[in-house]
Amino acid sequence: MAKRTKYVKPEEPTLLRAQVLASKQISPNFVRVTVGGDELNSFTPMGFDQWFRLFIKRDGQTELKLPTQTSMLWYAQYLMMGKDKPTVRNYTVRDFRPAGAGLFGDGPEIDIDFVSHGDASPASAWANSSDPGEELAMLDEGLIYNPDPEADWQLLVGDESALPAILGILRSAERDLRGEAFIEIPHADDTQDVDAPAGVNVHWLVRSDPHDRTGDLALATLKAATLPEGRGFAFVAGERDLATGVRRHLVTDRGFAKEDVSFTGFWRRGKAQG
Numbered sequence: 001m002a003k004r005t006k007y008v009k010p011e012e013p014t015l016l017r018a019q020v021l022a023s024k025q026i027s028p029n030f031v032r033v034t035v036g037g038d039e040l041n042s043f044t045p046m047g048f049d050q051w052f053r054l055f056i057k058r059d060g061q062t063e064l065k066l067p068t069q070t071s072m073l074w075y076a077q078y079l080m081m082g083k084d085k086p087t088v089r090n091y092t093v094r095d096f097r098p099a100g101a102g103l104f105g106d107g108p109e110i111d112i113d114f115v116s117h118g119d120a121s122p123a124s125a126w127a128n129s130s131d132p133g134e135e136l137a138m139l140d141e142g143l144i145y146n147p148d149p150e151a152d153w154q155l156l157v158g159d160e161s162a163l164p165a166i167l168g169i170l171r172s173a174e175r176d177l178r179g180e181a182f183i184e185i186p187h188a189d190d191t192q193d194v195d196a197p198a199g200v201n202v203h204w205l206v207r208s209d210p211h212d213r214t215g216d217l218a219l220a221t222l223k224a225a226t227l228p229e230g231r232g233f234a235f236v237a238g239e240r241d242l243a244t245g246v247r248r249h250l251v252t253d254r255g256f257a258k259e260d261v262s263f264t265g266f267w268r269r270g271k272a273q274g
Contacts, residue, residue: 008143020134021104040108047172049165055137092164152230154179159238170196184218215242240265
């Protein structure tokens with residue numbers, strides 16, 4: 001039997017150029033940017049939490065210059081680009097529409113949801129100010145979510161930065177999946193429609209004070225929660241302390257095996273997301 005890999009990587013990572021088709025504030029703290037272009041015909045949608053490297057121009061740059069490598073060598077090449085380096089950030093595919101099913105034309109389209117911080121971070125500033133035609137590029141990185149099929153149930157935990165990943169996982173999951181999902185958000189109006197299996201309970205956790213530390217509510221709620229019996233698999237993402245705190249709780253207090261907890265720190269306190 002083949003050993004289960006930690007991540008699911010694309011067969012042929014490809015750096016694809018695209019253009020902004022539309023940008024819209026969809027809730028108090030989220031901006032959705034829709035991108036398209038002929039090169040997205042080569043994009044292979046994998047569903048779940050499929051993520052990618054987003055390449056955008058820095059302030060003052062008139063041209064988006066990109067590495068030519070798409071293997072692990074891309075980063076070394078990127079570092080050697082000096083003042084020509086673009087801004088690079090990691091994002092999740094919120095939705096993919098193939099050619100013929102688009103909202104803004106006949107070509108393929110990808111929706112990207114950005115947590116909005118105004119101009120506090122380069123990607124957020126770009127999402128808030130990008131106009132149709134703005135150039136970008138994407139390097140597909142595949143899936144972080146790769147559960148053990150022998151698990152009896154699943155646990156999904158994250159803050160607002162993990163919302164696209166968790167909702168993507170729920171949309172792609174088998175309809176007989178059982179589990180619990182805890183999603184912490186800064187405002188009640190940041191909730192989104194969820195296409196979840198009937199056996200998964202989705203808990204939206206709204207921070208009552210904008211000065212509350214991101215992730216504290218999700219961790220406290222999880223610690224007080226009654227979880228299903230049997231062997232669980234957990235996917236945890238978001239602020240770094242939230243990811244490590246949930247993993248520590250699950251392994252130390254809940255008896256999870258370390259290999260049954262997939263945890264990823266998307267960002268850390270003191271450093272704006274994006």
